[in-house]
Amino acid sequence: MSGKLIALTGATGFIGRHLLRTLSAQGYRVRVLLRRPVEVPEGASGAVVGDLARPMNMAAALSGVDAVVHSAGLAHAMSGAPEDDFRNSNTEATRKLAEAAQRARVGRFVFLSSIRAQVGSSAPAPLSEADAPEPTDPYGRSKLAAEEALAVTGLDWVALRPVLVYGAGVKGNMAALLKLARTPYPLPLASLTGRRSLVSVESLAGAVATVLEASGPLRRSLVVADPDPLTLPEMLTALRAGLGRGPGLLPCPVPLIGLACRATGREAAFDRLSGSLVARAEGLEALGWRPAQASRDGLAALARAGG
Template sequence: MSRVLITGTSGFVGSNIKITSAKKVVRAVNSNVENTNVSNHTHFISSLDSKTNWNNAFHNITSIIHLAGLAHNHDYTVEDYKSVNVQGTLHLATEATKAGVKRFVFVSSIGVNGTVTHNSVFTPGQVACPHNAYAQSKYDAEVGLKKIAAETGLEVVIVRPTLVYGPNAPGNFGALTKLVKKVPFLPFGLANNKRDFIAVQNLADLLIACSEHPNAPGHTFLASDGETVSIKEFTNAIAEGQGKKLIQLPLPISMMKFAAKLLGKSAMAVQLLDDLQVDTSNAYDILGWKAPYTMKQAMSLLSDQDSTTNQSDNK
């Protein structure tokens, strides 16, 4: 049985791996020294870069799931991404290899595959085409990890998730859930785009599988639920998961994109309104993995989030 160290456990995905796979997580890496909800099996770091102190972090560890890093944010510079996402990742892998860690599961980004052309489907083996500084940093880390693997024998597994959703998710999904909760209508009545998403519970399950399965090393997996939906269907599922009724207004896509441009939200419009499909077949062919939760099942957990929020508000 693998003994796993997970970085980024205070984040959205990392915290869900701890919740869904508590018996498998041996050590968590956390940068929040004031967090009182951590166990004794926590390694604290002050920062993630080429100088991070990893002393004593890898005792009895066989695999690492590396989630920590800078997310896509216009406040970060190219150098910020390089320092954390590239140099921090490669330093971690190098130090882990020295300590005898066998496997390194790297959570990259679907942005490494580039931007979508009409009716195209991303595949694991296609030529990478990062479309922004964040995606470029993830790709540079992938390249560096493969070099370390070739030189040391470290078993590297790369996972590129689509948009991750679930209770208390940040980013666009978090904004959508709040909007659906407050407003009984959305403008996606004419939206028939094709997008793949992944529930955080499904991604957590896939990452654990990648940390354990003997056939995982050397492969890149594109992660999704395996269900292609439109943004209209996706937001309807959010509403159903929250027990809400939602009316979808028939606004033209061009009008929504124009409004988004005026508001400086073009990137959000692309993520919600354009197509993005991925080929996840190698996860099943190689690992025998398929998503344990359907989108409907995963969305039903949003009602648990609302219950928790209401209990917190009433305290």
């Protein structure tokens, strides 16, 4: 599909900026769809500005487009938002864009969903696309509902469900972890054994390129994850290695860590620290996708570059 025209939403966000850079470097022409007038991001071959809920704007945005990559939405970092906000931003906006894409005869629709469309903050066993989705919060439910809206269209669609994404400019949980690694103090977290799958933003962009180039129709959801899940101590060790430091981790009974978190109103943080969420990108790997780098190497590089 090199040289074809891609319509990209969310191009000014963390993931969208990397998508724009990757797709442009691979020879795609990328038209960015912007909600408000801003400087057109570097690498874009054009831009359409306006409310995409308006049919005239939608038609102009998708005219001549070969594929849509939809990465805009309300992020999980804003988990305190009302459920209606997630539904409007993540479900209804996706449904309207998909309907317009179908009218414009767009060849493929790539939706940036989330592993939270499939599961909550942890899972007792490794996940794959074959597992039934059971989201546990408004964000996850809104992403799953968007996937279901795509499934009833006639589009050749694919929903990518990335696990925790890291990379330059990251926010949310990974930014908090990077901040923790930068502290000069020993951390009493060596006893935590829960494993979590990660994926770099570069590998996620590579997954988008893979599904754009795959022979179709696809019409399914695919997990995006590195094959090497890490414990929290392993993540911190990799980050601190990138900073030129030793791990600086001390053992501490896990129940005591949980008690401290609950006493300070950080019970959700404890669940994320102690639980496991391992996912397998079996479908993507079958299409030929491979991660850009191992998670340990990517985390070290992130810290070394300053995040």
